[in-house]
Amino acid sequence: MKKTLYLVRHAKAEDRASFQRDHDRDLVPEGIMAAARVGHHLAGQGIKPDCLISSTANRARDTGKVMAEQFHIDPDRMVLEPKLFDGGPKAYIAAINGVDKNCQSVMLFGHNPDISYFAEYLTHADVGSMSKGAVAIIEFENLDWAAISGRTGHLVDLVSPKKLKES
Template sequence: MPITLYIVRHAKAEDRAMFMADHDRQLTPDGIIAAARMGRYLHQKGIQPDSIISSTAPRAKDTAKVVAEQLGYDLAQIRLDEKLFDGGPKAYLAAINALPASTQSAMIVGHNPDVSYLAEFLTHQNIGSMSKGAVIAVTFDNLNWAEVSGRTGSMEFQIGPKQLPHND
């Protein structure tokens, strides 16, 4: 049975202020709305991840929470991983490889360029730069999470907030 990974780039965040650490940037109101719309879209597609992992940065963590709320996911179960902020694609792969074998689908929420590089590494597709709030679904056949690596996944879909239907 295939396992599925949903790679999510955090939604639109405030610009970096002169005295603000990059880590501490917050979602904008538009970012919150886009994350909610994306979560609702995923819910309508019947997507219900067993596990959600997020960067500790507020813009990623809050994107994860808003999407999780729309999916009916228990917010207390979101796992925060500080290595996903500035840890590079290897940190994302380590978090994925550590998922329990019982997990059928997982969502990882983080930052560019790492999430775009991760999607390209896993699928060997030219993804380009994921837009803010975008989701890429990758499936892996006959693998467990510890075996997930380069070129082992197939991209099922890629969608950003601007591509969502407006009748939600």
């Protein structure tokens, strides 16, 4: 059975210089609007993830909450994973490998550069640096979440707020 992973880089947040702790930076109004726009676009495509996982950083968690609203999903269903903040790509693979087998689709909210590296690791596609609020849509055929590793996925699409704004 096919599994779908939506890797989401958090939307635009406050400047690093404005905060004492990077973890506590909040989304700016432009970031909130961009996350809502991308979520609305995906929902319009019939997408509604079964499971949500996010870094505990404010900007990632809040990107997840804004998008969850677009899918009519209770944001409290989101699982917060502290290691996604600064645990590197290994934290991302551990989070995905630990997903409940009953979830057919997962949306994970994280940070660059790790989330972009992770998308490339899974697909061997040239993703580059994902823009803020972008979503890499990756499909896996006949694999359980625990078996997902390098080059096991196929990049279906890369959706960015900027591209949606232009169209």
